[in-house]
Amino acid sequence: MTGGDLTALLPFLVMGVAVPAVTLAAAFRRPALAASLAALGTVLAFAALWPAAGVVPRQVTPLLMIDGYALYFAGLMLAATLAVLLLSLGYLHRRPEPREAHSLLLLLAAFGAMAVAASDHFASFILGLETLSVALLGLIAYAHGRERPIEAGLKYLILAGFSSAILLFGIALLYLRCGSLSFAGIAFALGRAGSDPAILLAFALVIAGIGFKLSLVPFHMWAPDVYQGASAPVAGFIAVVSKGAVFALLLRLAHDTPLASGPGATVIQAIAVATILAGNLLALLQDNFKRLLAYSSIAHFGYLLLAVLAGGVLGAEAAAYYLAAYAVMTLGAFGVITQLSAGQAGDDIEQLSAYRGLMWRRPWLAAVLVLMLFALAGMPLTMGFFAKLTVLMAGIHGGWWPAVGALVAGSVIGLFYYLRVIALMAAGRPVEAVPEPTRWAGALVLAMLTGVLVWLGMAPAPLMALIRRATLGG
Amino acid sequence: MMLPWLILVPLMGGALAWAVQRAGGTAVRGVALAALAVDLALVLAVWSKALPAAGGWLADFARPWIPSLGIGLHLGLDGLSLVLILLTLVLGILAVGASWTEIGDRVGFFHFNLLWTLGGIVGVFLALDLVLFFLLWELMLVPMFFLIALWGHEDRMRAAIKFFLFTQGGGLLMLVAILALGVLAAPSAGLRRFDYFALIGHAPGGVTGWLLMLGFFLAFAVKLPAVPLHTWLPDAHTEAPTAGSVVLAGLLLKTGAYGLLRFAVPLFPAQSHAFAPVAMALGVAGILYGGMLAFAQDDAKRLVAYTSVSHLGFVLLGIYADNRLALQGVVMQMLAHGLSTGGLFMVVGAVQERLHTRDLDRLGGLWASMPRLSAAGLVLALASLGLPGLGNFVGEFLVLLGSWAAAPAFAAIGALGLVVSVVYALTLVQRTFHGPARAAAADFSFGHLAVMAVMVAGLVWFGLYPQPVFDLAGPSLGAVAGTAAP
């Protein structure tokens, strides 16, 4: 391992140091210290991206491929983790459960996610994925004394194990057939031997396993239950970090191996169409805001599959921009729920009826939420607009018309439920805004997210240039 | 250099209007009026300094924006845009005036939304990059949504959402068509551009070309609206507050017609040519169907709303008749409809504000207590029925004249709209102003009267000496005419 390798690996190393440090702090029951260390770790790891960017791309051990692409997603994960960390501070403030382990689990999950995004080998993928999953399990069932988190955790446990088994079986079959666990090795073996039913079976199993993590239809059913059961910041974390990392891996897998070509493309397109339509339809009249966001997130990953189908530079760019936009919008939306539910015990403020007249009671939070919802709906002057545009362009470029059609139909349906929430928030007569304690960390996060959403929505060129450099470098 | 300011001034004015909300409604309205007046002055300044270039372009502004996607900030002003922008700003000022007393709560936010809608509309009339055009096209929906959803009448939420869904549904199809056109027209991905002039003349042939043309057409047909995609309009217009209805009917619908004129037809000349009979049939259907439904309504605003369907049917008919006569008629019809229907919405809105009802069965005999309001309503209704001497007649007659040359049968059936329009316009007059006095309230104030005077003066001017408009729009239409004439 050379110095260059170490530099490239620096963000991971920082995380590797931060995790035990936070564990120690947690072991000594120092929640504030644990949170600070976790935040410091993410910030430092984020800062380490710059030196790492100077030396990429390079293969560090057979397991990890550190390239601009991996670093971009690592940065995204780290930023999202930091946002969730800060949001959680105020959220956990008066809750009964111990707070110190929360930071640890978040950090651990982020570490796993970074590893998944950087892996080009199934072994590292499995390791990263399971680190992520187990940490998530802890986060989902974190709350004390309430049934919903436990039920959600249980469902996640069983279904994640179930899908992991399917994924592992598929990987094992691939290994049996190709003799390699690295993506490149598999591609090489397949290139020489061509594909046969066993390979198709293996790929299908892998797609099913990944589809679970991305909550693609018909593997999606866990998502709303888990989002609802988990706390709002954790739900945001699952939606952004867990899904984002696995999606980054899917893109790499589709790029390196013939997973998304030929029959695989048919499967992915079918899944995309089903995901878009079912996700949006399920959200249509949903009365629980967290579930609504869960279904909306399902639909968004259906849109993202267009980028996988399109492939190439265009697909990678579209996916990278879309995921960034998606992260901002989703964290923003869950962030508002977090802020609303902060400082109280019990379930989150998630029934839509509680959002009635929010614009007049909590104008700033409502304004943020309105912006986030419009962004999710793809309205201009937000990142959501260009996100949809790039994905659509990728899909059109590749000629994936059924998926494009589903995207159009799905967007219209989607618009309905976003507008429904907005209309609800606007309902009622104006009243004096209720002064409530502001959770400054969360407010800062929301302000930043809103700023980014609008700024990159009006001037997306810098981010797109960055993405282009990253993807071309990889 | 001035062109971006034409869009930015209303946007900034809107933000400022919101910011001064604490200073009271008058300050907000003053800011809004000032912003629109400044914008109007800017337009006139651009116009006065412009040297007509080839194709009638008066001013141009181009900057790179997102080079990696081939999207630029390209704005251009020609006679057609100029005419419509002038209409936008004048109607905008009048709409601010007309809602002076109607809007009592959240005045700042109301004017923010109003000015942002207007800014978006101005942008739509200027944009020459297709993605930018789409962006602005969507942008004007959001504040309009709030205008309806927050300050509308009884069923406002449903109407606002319906309005948004319809327009967005059409808009997304157009986005797909825009992107596909850009992708297909580019020799390589690196050269992909969405600039109007880069794409014109690059329409693909075959089924693809047809589908892309339909994508554009559907988006604009929803907005126009063309039967059978019109059903959002009666709800939205009825539920919107007065200024919202005025902007919707007077301006937003025009963006649909503008889109057809600027994009759908010139980008796809061959397909539009082949499609013309269908589009003209839809136009004629709109004229008659809209008129028939207008007649049958019991809600005054709904009645006026359906008249828009009928009037815009003439626009659709004229656009696809596609000769200079019809196209000039289309431009005139757009302007005159903006004034006459906008004015009718103001009248009905004033009635609603005073009597808290739009139900025609509960209105009637208003002439006795409100002669000035009623007289204004009568004149606007007459404009609406196409009385010669007022602008709508010139528009409708030229459209019919042009379409007679293209397709006499459509023109003849469309001319039946002249009969239908009398039926609904007089029904409105009868059930509102005539008959036994069922309700009474204060007459128009001086301010309202001044607004009406501007409208009527404009209609008379268009009706008796429309030539300045024709001279202005002529060069732009020259580029459209003949590209698709059957």
Add this chain to the structure above:
Amino acid sequence: MGVLAALIPVLPLLGFLMLFLAGARLGARGIAVVGVGSVGIAAGMALGLTAWFLASPVPVEVSAWTWMTVDGFAPRIGFRLDALSLIMVLVVTVIGVLIHLYSAEFMAGDEGYARYFASMNLFVAAMLVLVLAADLLLLYLGWEGVGLCSYLLIGFWYRDPANGRAARKAFIVTRIGDTAFAIGLLLLFTHLDTTDIQALMGRAQGQWPAGAPLAVAAAALLLGGAIGKSAQLPLQTWLPDAMAGPTPVSALIHAATMVTAGIYLIARTHALFDLAPAVRDAVGAIGAATLVLAAFSALSQTDLKRILAYSTISQIGYMVLALGVGAWASAIFHLMTHAFFKALLFLAAGVVIQRLHEEHDIFRMGGLRQRLPLVFWAFLIGASSLAALPLVTAGFYSKDLILWRAWSAGPFGRALWAAGILGTFLTGLYIFRAVFVVFLGPVRTPPRGGIGPAVAVPLVVLSVLALIGGFVETPDFFGGVPALTDFLAPVFPGPPPPGDPGGEAAASIFAALVALAGVFAAYVAYCRRPAMVATILRHPAAEAMRRCWAAGWGFDWLYDRLLVRPLVATARAGRADVIDAGFDALAAFCRQSHAMLSRWQTGQVRWYAAWIGAGTILTVAISVLA
């Protein structure tokens, strides 16, 4: 001097603007001064213009501005003064000022006094534009303008919904004709590339042979406009209802001027009709049928104004008949005399009705000869002129000329002539029925109030005109003064009709006898033996016939059942917009899908696992099968 012609319509227009904008501030006297004065000055100018035109009878054209110029379509706001338009201008302004004067007293005290004069002034302006327009599109502007004023004035007393209904009916029915006219305009411009009337006629004659399909179509479409405006079959139904307006309005608009605009239009574009013989025959047939049917209807009315309304339809039928046989000048002649005597009749009737507290039923009137002598004489003169009592009345000369020209127009003309003769008998019968019932016999409702000078002067002047107005054109056997025909000759060129003084005299005597017979019949039936009519009507068939006539031959009934009700019912039934139901169904489909998919989210982990398993199998199946 030509500028003066353009200025004539401007004066009433200015009057309208003053009254419209500042009517409330002028006061009753100011309103009357502006209203009457503007038309009065216009009438004075028209008289001056006549003197000048008689001195040098050359048509003049004035162009104010070009309305618009689009791709060769360049209609002008331009006026043309020739013999035809001069006569029309005279009729409109002279009768106009008289009726305005009459109105100043008649309408005094009405709350809409300013609105009334504003509308009347606007009407006069529009009518002058109509008759002076050099361009067909400008003519159309005036055409629609007078329709508008007609609507406004029929519904003048807007509080009564019935008046509003009548007003809308008038506008809508005439608009049907107007639409035909408009389509005709489209056709003419498209094929002849101009809308200037003179150029249009010239090009039509140059480009189209007689009987050319385009010429026939264009003439038929213009005819559609004319029959709508002039209340001819089958679009005549609006005129009787139009009597809902104030009586001076009926006199000016629905008797003297606007309803004759159709005659003017056909006369103005006669060259086109010359190219379309079939349409010209249709014109004649329509005129003949209308005059007879309307005369029967007039006979069975009890409402004084409706009698006059049907009479107007019938008399315009004569003019249309004249147009049908190419007797353009005689149609204009009758237009003129009809304007005199019918305006007179209406004005007199207006006084009667007002003095009897808005009593319209003639059988509740009676014995007014002594009570309202001036009115009686005026009405009698008008009635005589209408009934064409020989030699002393204007109506005799004009109607006689029409009948003679019909007689001399071949076999088809003879048939038309027969209808005209029948009409002559009926005319004498129905109008003298009114005279005898209203003015003779016992007093049934006592009149109240007197007559001021503003009402008296117009009655006197019009009485004089109704008597002597016919002397501008007398037949060969009675002086032989073809002044009007000569005057109009430049407008209506063509060979003079073959002279046959003997035949003409015989025909005249016959027609005169028929008219007198009609008057005598009325005398018998309504003065000597009033019971006779009642006896006849006791027969059910006769009563059914009377009802049919009284209801205008059931045209209203037919249209109501055939067109109005089905259309209104369709519109009302589809009020909620059936197309929206399609979108609602789409929304319902989405909601259903949502409900179904939501039901599948059972919350049971094994069910979820089963879906993952099924999805996996599906994935495998698709990838293997694809």
Add this chain to the structure above:
Amino acid sequence: MTAVPPEAAVLLACLLFTLGLAGVLARRNLVFILMALEIMLNAAGLVFVAAGARWGQADGQVLFIVVLTLAAAEVAVGLALVLRIHRQAATLDADAASRLRG
């Protein structure tokens, strides 16, 4: 030592996998469901071992150990959860935990 042909191992693995799958779907008791999951994971592990043997690589065994660890971690966390559920709801019926739905 005769090498087990990979086909036989895969066949066995498939059998085990199906068995586990059926177990997850058929059993309502949470503990049994967790056991069935273990069987499925072990089926995958078996294929890894067989594949490693086929290619003569250590990767297969390594992956098997990974799978074992993973299964252990899962069961550990799972049992902790089951305990909490049992304490709260006094049942181990998987179907009873269906408050989150819709």
